[in-house]
Amino acid sequence: MNTFENVLIIGSGVAGMEASLMLSKAGKKVYLVEKLSLIGGKTIKNEETFPNMDCSTCLVAPIQQEILQDQKIDVMTVSTVQKVSGKAGNFKVTINKKARYVNIAACLGCGMCYPVCPVEQSNEWEENLINKKAIYVPCSGSLPNVPVIDADKCLRLNGSEECNLCVEACMFGAIDFTEKNETIEIEVGGIIVATGFDMLDVSEIENLGYKKYPGVYTAMEFERLFAANGPTEGKLTLRETEKIPESIAIIHCVGRKEVGYCSSICCMYSSKHAQFLKHKLPEAKIYNLYSDICVSDKTYQKFQKNVAKHSSKFIYRDDKSELEITQNDNKLKVSYQNNKGIQDAVTVDMVILANATVPSNDIELLTDVLQIEKDKFGFIDTQSFRIGSVVTSKPGIFVAGCAEGAKDLQSSVLQAEAAVSQILSMK
Numbered sequence: 001m002n003t004f005e006n007v008l009i010i011g012s013g014v015a016g017m018e019a020s021l022m023l024s025k026a027g028k029k030v031y032l033v034e035k036l037s038l039i040g041g042k043t044i045k046n047e048e049t050f051p052n053m054d055c056s057t058c059l060v061a062p063i064q065q066e067i068l069q070d071q072k073i074d075v076m077t078v079s080t081v082q083k084v085s086g087k088a089g090n091f092k093v094t095i096n097k098k099a100r101y102v103n104i105a106a107c108l109g110c111g112m113c114y115p116v117c118p119v120e121q122s123n124e125w126e127e128n129l130i131n132k133k134a135i136y137v138p139c140s141g142s143l144p145n146v147p148v149i150d151a152d153k154c155l156r157l158n159g160s161e162e163c164n165l166c167v168e169a170c171m172f173g174a175i176d177f178t179e180k181n182e183t184i185e186i187e188v189g190g191i192i193v194a195t196g197f198d199m200l201d202v203s204e205i206e207n208l209g210y211k212k213y214p215g216v217y218t219a220m221e222f223e224r225l226f227a228a229n230g231p232t233e234g235k236l237t238l239r240e241t242e243k244i245p246e247s248i249a250i251i252h253c254v255g256r257k258e259v260g261y262c263s264s265i266c267c268m269y270s271s272k273h274a275q276f277l278k279h280k281l282p283e284a285k286i287y288n289l290y291s292d293i294c295v296s297d298k299t300y301q302k303f304q305k306n307v308a309k310h311s312s313k314f315i316y317r318d319d320k321s322e323l324e325i326t327q328n329d330n331k332l333k334v335s336y337q338n339n340k341g342i343q344d345a346v347t348v349d350m351v352i353l354a355n356a357t358v359p360s361n362d363i364e365l366l367t368d369v370l371q372i373e374k375d376k377f378g379f380i381d382t383q384s385f386r387i388g389s390v391v392t393s394k395p396g397i398f399v400a401g402c403a404e405g406a407k408d409l410q411s412s413v414l415q416a417e418a419a420v421s422q423i424l425s426m427k
Ligand SMILES: Cc1cc2nc3c(=O)[nH]c(=O)nc-3n(C[C@H](O)[C@H](O)[C@H](O)COP(=O)(O)OP(=O)(O)OC[C@H]3O[C@@H](n4cnc5c(N)ncnc54)[C@H](O)[C@@H]3O)c2cc1C
Pocket: 010, 011, 012, 013, 014, 015, 016, 033, 034, 035, 036, 039, 040, 041, 042, 043, 046, 048, 049, 050, 051, 079, 080, 081, 194, 195, 196, 197, 219, 220, 223, 265, 269, 272, 357, 360, 362, 366, 400, 401, 402, 403, 407, 408, 409, 410, 412
């Protein structure tokens, strides 16, 4: 007997969400497993998306809502895949679903429980730019809009029985400390891995001054800074000084040498950042320091050229020589070698590092569980030269989106559609 009618999708970014909806419409039962407490992936960290500067929330929220309301999609948040056995058409999967300690059906998402919690911890979803409590939603507008309790940080769950503050604050009786971690067994015919990407940690690259100088930001930190639902509610003020920057340098290709490949999306999102800055701070001086311009889509070149003409000064830097960032009197000096081989510099208030995209941090564990191969960079390997760009080394398991390598939204969705076609053509 096979279980082609059931499909497992791991990761709920744009790729996982697109695949889930398509498969549900084709009549399949979908199990969507997401390790975080919310669905949507990295796109919901963006305020606007290139190339049309569309509002990301307006693009993604209706899809998230549709997923959550779809009777054929079983959304499992705070969950991970622990074990997979069997073969295409008949996989047996063990899922570990952590307790949320908040009853999803009873919670109205009113937010009364967070302010009373005495615990403070760094909010990594917000790129550690602000803190969160032990009971939290990662950001406002999270879907499902239901908090989760961090079992490692909650005082009550760690022996301090007296703490009952969130329970007392909740008028709907939604907090439930009797919830337990669950082990769920399912059977599926096919699997799509859509676990996305992470960003290279650039604090190890000394000459960039990241974490040393407060005016140096990563690209994802900047995304949260300019998001209306982010830590500063979209106010572009520098950390520590709270000053509005008057000059900004955006550095492309950061960590490209370290990872050994072009991340392919940084030129576009760095151009997006420049356009956004020009719009928000028309008087600011903006520089994009690039070594290569990688803009492949037919509309992307026009977008980048337009930014270079109207919003930012694009400066070539030779990446054979190391770039160096130093600080003096709250001003950051970015030194680089120009196209004539001469050392040059720009002095600015803020630096945004377009750091490389890398495989998601638990890819080792997942590829071991699924018994699929990785490529030499650590992304999920595909048989692209033989059969197709979404076919992994194991029959019945497909990959979509940035789990296969860095790409934009459009290409992530295209791969999700291709993976769905592969699932639907399995016999
Ligand atoms: C700074 C920046 C700006 C960008 N701006 C744009 C833009 O303007 N326009 C554009 O087209 N593209 C943009 N991109 C690219 C865009 O973010 C990606 O194309 C998109 O996020 C890829 O979606 P995905 O579903 O493959 O992965 P993700 O969005 O990374 O989603 C993966 C999901 O899988 C979950 N997950 C990971 N591991 C596991 C696991 N083991 N078990 C369960 N769940 C797991 C994650 O929590 C996450 O929810 C930008 C990228 C960056 C870095």
